[in-house]
Amino acid sequence: MAEIRVGTASWTDPTLLASGWYPPGVRNHPEKRLRYYARHFDTVEVDSTYYALPRPEVARKWAERTPKGFLFHVKAYSALTGHGLEAGALPKDLKALLPKAEGHLPQREVPREVVEEAWRRFLEGVAPLKEAGKLGYLHFGLPPWAGPTPQNLRYLERLAERAEGHLVAVEFRNPRWYAAWDRVKPLLQTLGLVHVSVDAPPHPEAPPRVLEPTREVAVLRCHGRNAEAWKGPHTKPYERFNWRYSEEELLDLAEATRTLAAQAERVFVIFNNNYGTQGVEAALGLKRLLGLGKPPWTEGPFY
Template sequence: MGEILVGTCSWTDRELTGSGWYPPGRRDAEGRLRHYAGRFAVVEVDATYYALPGERNSRLWAERTPDGFVFDVKAFSLLTGHPTRAALLPDGLPADARDPRVLDEVWARFAAGAEPLREAGRLGAVLFQFPPWFRPGARAEDFLERTAERTAGWPLAVEFRHPAWWRGEQERATRALLTRHGMAAVAVDMTQALPVSVPPVTPVTSPRLSVVRFHGRSAAWGTGSKEDRFRYAYQDAELRAWLPRLRALAGRVERLHVLFNNCCGTSAVRAAEAMTRLLGRPADGRPVPA
């Protein structure tokens, strides 16, 4: 039975840092991370989607967290086919993902930035979150194959935002595709009332890792502001309904990461605390066998 690690998709979200969840004396960069890592065993680094990670920051994160704590690092936007401003690229390179020179340099910088976490045993996974227009087909499969070649030996997790990947007969093909590349499938919880809703399937495609990301169930998904999309407070009954699936996943992998992305105020940390309690985890969130 694998370990279950519960956490959130950010520890630096502006609304969280201003909410009072961090106590006095723990509101600087070091204090916030130490406080968070004393309560949960995993966190997702959202900032690396918007800017390439720096080796210094990664080294500091490793130094400020206890043994057993891990970071899931979100892949930089250009690496998942999202629009990326040229100002965010090294040395002013053009934001053209078709240019091999650009891609080679961005991949190298991303890998170097995350390396201190890997060396310290703190790299839980690299999350490749693909955009809603990334749909099943030959072009997408080719993109995934090239990504697998670039990331050989990395712990990878893949989240698809286009629902067709997990609907109908395509689900089996998607499962086989990720399994072939050794990529862990990311399951999601979100509203099921929209045409773009991704179904809450829980495939296992890697024996090492499974990831579940709770986005909240706001009906504003895909339309409103970031706060509107993620403003949702999970109730215990909603979390409890996931317990059989989480325990089943943990029974098939070495580690299961359960992450709350409803980052609006304290909603994500409160949901993570509630899930920790419902799973019977220790109060400090340390990973133990499921």
């Protein structure tokens, strides 16, 4: 049986902080907050790096505040996945290269030199985690409008080259990738890219759940099953993933996890339904069903 780790796609989501899950005195203290999270989980996905480039000094603090063996997975910056960017979130020197200093820029309006520098700073920003042995995968979620076109297949090839030396996981949001799965899966295997399986609602614009790893590592990201809110429009990012998994649904996810574990050496299950306590409760529920206890370091001197 593979090693299985379960966590959430953020530990600082505003609705989680407001939910009361973190004890008093912990919620507003960054170091205590991360240490408290690590009492329950041995892995987490960093969501903030999608919206703004990571900074090495922040990643270094994350590494220092977690025990040996804890793993961070880092979501790729939006301009590296074809989503464009928010101009106001860029450092001043890069913002000066943009056609406008505020608002959203679609990918076609982002200058090439900005994308190139964003790549450099993104990898530089996660380097402290890699050096500390605490970097899991880099998550690249392709936009829902991006299908398996020749251009996007070349993107996967360039992605493997640019991120060489890192474990790269790719999530497809467009169902057409799976209509071409007999061509896509061998390409991922050849490029050494990890396929991200998803749990999503039964919606024509949502990807199906395909439990087929392309490396020795498997990833299952659980977005909830809110079919009504899947397409949007959304005023807040969490609205699409506002879903509380039932016990029956968690049993289904446990079986999906075991299916992946029979094919891989290591499985990461990440809950992206980050509204209030929904993500942490689902993650704890799945751990219970899989017989996974607290992280081993909770009994040691780290705490």
